[in-house]
Structure formats: structure tokens, C-alpha cells
Amino acid sequence: MNTPIALQLYSVREELERDLEGTLEKIAAMGYTAVETGAFAGDARRQAELFDGLGLHVVAAHVKPPIGEEKERSFDFVAALGTNRLVVPWLKPEQYYQSMDGVLQAADLLNEAAQATRDQGLLFHYHNHDFEFANINGRLAFDVLQEKLDPSILFEIDSYWVETADSDVADLLRRLGQRAPLLHIKDGPLDREAPMVAVGDGQMVFENVIAAGEPHTQWLIVELDRCAGIMMDAVARSYTYLSKFNSAAE
Numbered sequence: 001m002n003t004p005i006a007l008q009l010y011s012v013r014e015e016l017e018r019d020l021e022g023t024l025e026k027i028a029a030m031g032y033t034a035v036e037t038g039a040f041a042g043d044a045r046r047q048a049e050l051f052d053g054l055g056l057h058v059v060a061a062h063v064k065p066p067i068g069e070e071k072e073r074s075f076d077f078v079a080a081l082g083t084n085r086l087v088v089p090w091l092k093p094e095q096y097y098q099s100m101d102g103v104l105q106a107a108d109l110l111n112e113a114a115q116a117t118r119d120q121g122l123l124f125h126y127h128n129h130d131f132e133f134a135n136i137n138g139r140l141a142f143d144v145l146q147e148k149l150d151p152s153i154l155f156e157i158d159s160y161w162v163e164t165a166d167s168d169v170a171d172l173l174r175r176l177g178q179r180a181p182l183l184h185i186k187d188g189p190l191d192r193e194a195p196m197v198a199v200g201d202g203q204m205v206f207e208n209v210i211a212a213g214e215p216h217t218q219w220l221i222v223e224l225d226r227c228a229g230i231m232m233d234a235v236a237r238s239y240t241y242l243s244k245f246n247s248a249a250e
Contacts, residue, residue, distance in 0.1 A: 003214060005242050006059045008184065008223035010038035011235055021050055023232075028054040030236045031243065036182075036221050037061045037081060038089075044080035051081075059219050060085035060125065060156070060182060065113040075120055085123045087156050087182070088113060093131035103141045107148035114153045125182060127156040130192055133165035140167070146176075156182035158223070159209050164190050170212035181218040183210075185242065186225070196224045198234040200241035207245070 007027055009016060015023040020042060027035070034057040037047070051058055058081045065088050066074035078086050088110065091097075096106040110126055117124035126149075132142040157180045162169040173180055187202030188194060199206065199222060210220065222238045224231065 003183075003210070003217050003220050004034060005032065005239060006034035006036055006057075006219050006221045007032045007235060007239075008036045008038065008062075008221050010062070011222065011224045011227075012231055013038060015232060016042075020047070024050050024054055024056065026232060027235070028056055030239050032239060033057060034059050034219070036087075036219075036223075044077050048081050058083040059221065060087050062087045062089040062127070064088070065091075065109060066116050067109070067113050071116060075122075078122065084121070085125060085182070086117050087125040087127050089127040089156075090129070093129070097131045097134055097136075097141050100137050100144065103136065103144050104148060107145055110145075110153060111148075111150050114150055118152065123154060124152070125154045125156045127184070128158050128161060130161040130165035133162060133167045142167075151179075153179075154182070155180045156184060156221075157213075158184040158186070159206075160184070160186040160188065160190075160196070160204060161192075163204060164192050170208050173209070173213040173217070176216075178216045180213060181216060182221060183213050183217045183219070184221050184223045185209075185238070186223050187238075188228075195226045195228040196234075197228055198224075198241065199238035201237070206242075210245075 012023055036059045061078045061081050061083055063074040063077055063086055064070045091106050096102040114124040134141050155176055159169045185199055186196050187199045187204045188196035190203050224234055227234045
């Protein structure tokens with residue numbers, strides 16, 4: 001396997017708020033050479049300078065959908081970080097994933113945001129959680145969403161949330177093919193309320209997941225929303241685990 005490894009900085013958001021530079025230095029020392037940003041507080045240009053100084057490539061940026069009053073703010077954030085990938089990480093489940101009408105509204109919103117993103121010369125991705133895999137009128141919301149989205153829209157598949165929703169992430173990756181270039185890697189007990197653990201310490205079977213996505217996955221991105229232990233230790237152990245069978249990390 002030759003897919004490079006990055007870290008979603010949302011994992012260490014509390015550490016970054018306390019000590020931005022020191023935390024990034026520790027991440028680089030772990031072996032990470034790339035990061036994906038969340039919209040944590042601070043000056044994006046200052047962050048970009050730190051990333052560059054530490055040799056941390058910015059894979060993508062999580063932002064709110066770039067439409068309406070968020071449009072300029074989202075594009076400015078992405079531009080300051082110097083990445084060409086924009087990811088919408090969340091749409092309110094109570095608004096968009098409780099009914100078929102809501103799913104169709106989500107598709108319209110994402111299509112509008114994707115068009116604005118393409119106009120900027122950027123790549124647009126949508127990141128899933130478990131609620132996109134709810135059964136609505138006999139169909140998975142995600143399947144309906146995929147059908148209604150413009151084919152240019154890419155996916156950042158969160159492997160853990162797919163499995164937590166009792167869906168098969170390996171099968172999903174094979175079906176999506178080149179539309180899923182970014183793969184979030186997290187581990188835990190497959191319980192949406194329980195804390196997560198270092199990659200390799202939970203119930204996910206990553207050999208199967210990564211093999212299914214390998215023909216098209218461009219980045220494996222470690223992300224732990226919350227952690228049962230010390231987050232920085234879990235992030236370091238996650239990199240070590242993935243690097244054992246990923247020659248691109250050596």
C-alpha cells in the first residue's frame with residue numbers, strides 16, 4: 001500500500017488552542033508530513049507559515065458550505081492555507097437527514113456550493129457521518145444523495161461512521177471508485193456515543209478498508225473526534241500503526 005498519511009487537526013483542536021506551534025512541532029516529529037485543517041480559531045496565514053516551516057503539506061480544509069454570507073469567508077480561508085481541496089464536513093442531520101425532502105435539499109445546497117467552488121478552480125468534497133446512512137422510505141439517504149449530486153462532487157469517506165451505521169465501508173469505496181479520494185481513518189467500539197481509540201486498537205478492520213479504496217484513495221487521514229486516553233498519544237500510535245503496512249509513510 002502506497003497511500004500517504006495525514007492528520008485531521010480537529011483531532012488535536014484543544015492542544016492547538018493551548019499551544020499552536022508546539023503542538024504542530026510534535027505532530028511533525030511523530031512522522032506526519034501532511035495535515036487537514038478544521039476551522040479552528042486563529043490566523044490562517046500564520047498557520048500556513050507554521051505548516052510550511054515544519055514541512056506539513058495541507059491536504060484539504062474543512063469549511064462551511066461556500067454559499068451566501070459564508071462564501072467569501074470559506075474561500076479566503078482555503079486560499080490562505082494554499083490548498084486546492086475544500087471539504088464540507090457537516091450538514092445538520094435534524095434538518096437534512098430526517099426525510100426525503102431534507103435529503104433533496106441537502107443535494108441542492110451541495111450542488112450550489114460545488115459550482116461556486118469549481119468557479120474558484122478548487123475541488124469540492126463532502127464528508128459523511130453516520131446519519132447519511134439512515135434508511136428513509138426504504139433507501140439509504142447516502143445513496144439518494146449520491147444520485148442527486150453533480151458527478152464532479154467528490155467524497156471524503158469517514159470509514160468509522162459508515163461502519164458505525166452498520167454499512168460496509170469497503171463495499172462503499174468500491175462503488176464510489178475515483179469519487180472518494182480522501183479516506184478518514186478512525187477507530188473505536190463502533191458506538192456513536194463512545195470515545196474513540198488509537199487506530200488499530202478498536203474494532204475496525206483497516207486492511208480490508210484500505211485495500212478496497214487503494215486504487216483511488218489519495219490520502220489516509222487520521223481523525224479522532226474524541227479519545228478515551230491522551231489524544232496526542234493516540235494520534236502518534238495511529239501513525240505508527242498505519243505506517244507498518246503503508247510504504248509511503250516510511
